[in-house]
Amino acid sequence: MSERMIRVKDIELCTESFGNPAHPAVLLIMGATASMLWWEEDFCRLLAEKGFFVIRYDNRDTGRSASYEPGRPGYTFEDMADDAIAVLDAYGVKKAHFAGMSMGGMLVQIIALRHPDRVQSISLVSTMYFGPGWEELPPMEAKVEAFFNSMGEMDWYDPQTLLRNAVDKWRILAGSKHPFDEERVTALAERDIGRALNYSSSFNHSYVTGGESYLGRYGEIQTPALVIHGTEDPIIPYVHGEALRDSIPVAELLTLEGIGHELPPAEWPAIIGGIAKYAAL
Template identity: 55%
Template structure:
């Protein structure tokens, strides 16, 4: 557990040897660190990296705020990543972000270039010049979240798990095979280990106050963009634009993958990380 700013606490976990190059994993909106599944973290560590995952604020066992009242900006969430590196006494790390975590990673690369040795953007959104003309989430995804915002969340664990499963079915459509029993177990673990599971939706209310997301052409570290062609939350064209705009960026296209890091893609993603940064 990392503590800073007096009353902010971040729950972390590490894999591998501290003497190896560090990879800091930042998960997406409303998702705790367990969605960087242990198998992926261990495989990445076995490749020769020191891997750290953590719960963003309002997820898992990190500091949570009342539903609908996030006590932070996205800049604060980006700064949390650096606080985690400080706690582990790590000068520089590869920062890997999924979805919202990828947005934070873009910000970190510009806010703290001296602390970043490279970035990996997984299923991440493009916000720079021309973003207004790009497609965004599918109508089905939008309709689900609109309905979810209007509905009173369940109070019991079983009900919360069922809502999470429905969300997963909508947002993780792809041509990859899916083990729904495993996903159900993961969602139950997520609910049961969370101190305030309802607070996870606060990421939808947080604000961006700086200009970093529009300046990604200034990112000066090596970058790897990883994106699935069947992503219904953040369409593949966002990955193409990120790779086109960020200097020194490579694009790993996951044909048939959706808004996910699927176990079938672990090896190819890890090999691409090793090739890009080692």
Template identity: 50%
Template sequence: MKIVSFSSVDICTESFGLEENPALLLIMGAMSSMIWWEDEFCEKLANKGFFVIRYDNRDTGKSTCYAPGHPEYTFEDLADDAIQVLDAYEIDKAIIMGMSMGGMLTQMIALRHAERVNGIVLLSSMYFAEGAENLPYSSDEVNAFFEKMAKEEPPKNIDDMVELSIRQWHITSKSKRPYDEERIRKLNYLDIEHSVRYESRINHSIAQVTGDELGRIAEIKAPALIIHGTDDVVIPFIHGEMLNKTIPTAQLISVDGAGHELNPKDYDYIIESMYVMFNDID
């Protein structure tokens, strides 16, 4: 692991593969540390010829955390953190891959720092541009779960934290993929063990967007691969279709029967799609 430090901020990073290979920067979704980019996925990407870097967003993992309820950053700051990571690794340009909230940040990076981007991959990412207000969002069951959770007393111990996360996973990752509950339980324990202030992750839900990049994605010039599960109940598949329709360089890859997840059963399909899209990038 490598800590990237700048302006009183520490970002925890980890790399896989050969530095001379094309760089691929992975940005995870809300309230999740980099361990959710599982080792197997990162190693498969490295074996395919990418130099892979994953990192903890602020308020997750071993990166800088703030008091719960008081994020001292905007989403623009989170997007710019990615460039600090590239600078620390002395990488001029990279493919940026973001999942869910990480996909939102990736859209912003593609416009805020176009000169640093070789391509983007948007996995289970939300559409915010023209017409977004007319799109469906999370299912009633997902919304009801989070409304109920907000009224409950927060878990007091690690086991209860994990069990709450398992309950959430059963709601938000509904799909035709088999439920490997023990894998998810293990990842949750690892996430907590990896975190310096696990309760701070809630700050992602209240940080603000202050710029206009998310409404200007039609201006993205970098090659864009859109990957979206057809059974996603958190960010419905139509968001992937709209991203594909709006970004001029986009190609949409549907993952039939997948939900809001990065399931090991889909690793090879996703990685091969990425390789086909970006294999000619130096």
């Protein structure tokens, strides 16, 4: 693996690559508030071993990428989508397979419409549906909403408080199929907090605007789409995955029984296998 800082206009983004640059590229985009570390190193290596050049990167306001004043993101979702293309440009990649989780999946949808000539396939993991009737779909579970609401009272300057909050967040988002791996999640969260330029700025993602003109235009997506969704996702319920599958012209739904809003290692073979299958179409 190799970490690399790239320049995008007036900011820098932190990126990392795995595998042979001559192989087909897969770009991984993580969800809101989460750095690229949550596409875990072993996940990236296993995907690279399938014959892909895997790139992950820190979105703005996460990890070592550009950080903005808390509560004041100076960018839009279109900017974040264009960041992904800038990452490909920096690596000399003309077209790639894109995989995005949660907000990352929303960005992938925008990219598929905004930059269709750069996209070979898309994988949407735990991603919200924004098409007709989306307002009628179930909202996030009450326990998740209550957890996020409680964060306003948190001490953002105490590393141990931040760590406990991060671990508790992933615990509440997990499904029932696998025991919650507190040791693994704690280690990831410690690294995430420790390397962040400004960890509190990661919550700027909840203030980002834009992207409205792209959302819901599923019939225009020209590339094959793999939708990956857990049946116990408490923040973006499983029916969103079904709606995405039914709305994108060429799409398949990979159902993860008993899985929440998470990427547990026991499910990596299925997830990686699905991404690899669609990348081969």
